[in-house]
Amino acid sequence: MNEFFPMITWELRPHREVIPIGTELWRVHKSSYAAHQFNPTLADIHFDGGRFEGTRLDPYHSLYVADTAVTALAESVLRSQPYALSSGMREIPFATVSGRSLSVLRTTRELTLVSLIEEKDLAAVRQNSTLLEDERNYAKSRRWASEIRAQAPDAMGLIWQSRRDRPRNAMVLFQDRCEDQEGTPLEVLPERGIADLGSKEGVARADKLLEPLWAQISKPVGW
Secondary structure (H helix, E strand, O other): OOOOOOOOOOOOOOOEEEEOOEEEEEEEEEEEOOOOOOOOOOOOOOOOOOOOOOOOOOOOOOOEEEHHHHHHHHHHHHHOOOOOOOOOOEEEEHHHOOOOEEEEEEEEEOOOEEEEOHHHHHOOOOOOOHHHHOOOOHHHHHHHHHHHHOOOOOEEEEEEEEOOOOOOOOEEEEHHHHEEEOOOOOOOOOOOEEEOOHHHHHHHHHHHHHHHEEEEEEOOOOO
């Protein structure tokens, strides 16, 4: 942690959740990244960036995963997607999956995460569900992630209930807390995911996974 955090006087008492060795975790990522590579970019302090990504004030790199393939896809492609009046389906723009992959990883050592799953977990860090559900104020969520990191120096990431595939869990890992001289605590399980979500085969497989959530990927003209 750096000199900018903590910025509050409250004592947070984060609850921990331990992810065991050998746990399979799923991730949607740019195909140009390795499946276990942390996002090399930082979010803007006030505007662009993911909910729990690092910024120049707290410059950690992040990696989002989920406990199932469906959850990983849903967290990635179902943000603010309405149901179409004509079909009752959620139509996902093809650009959302083009150039992306769905990969499966396995933990090679335990991961200690701060739990934000239950209401008591959120209360322990003086927050409520808006930390996880407010789409308009990611800047606040990023700042509060840094406050949690400052008061939980053993935390390797955060875990919460996915709002797009309840009651499954989504997670973010912090590179500076996960990687050391032994490398990353994640290994890639090859040939288990979808290497190209933008291919015809990839779209078909993704649609099958998303079918129970009444969502499908829009097909480009000429397919």
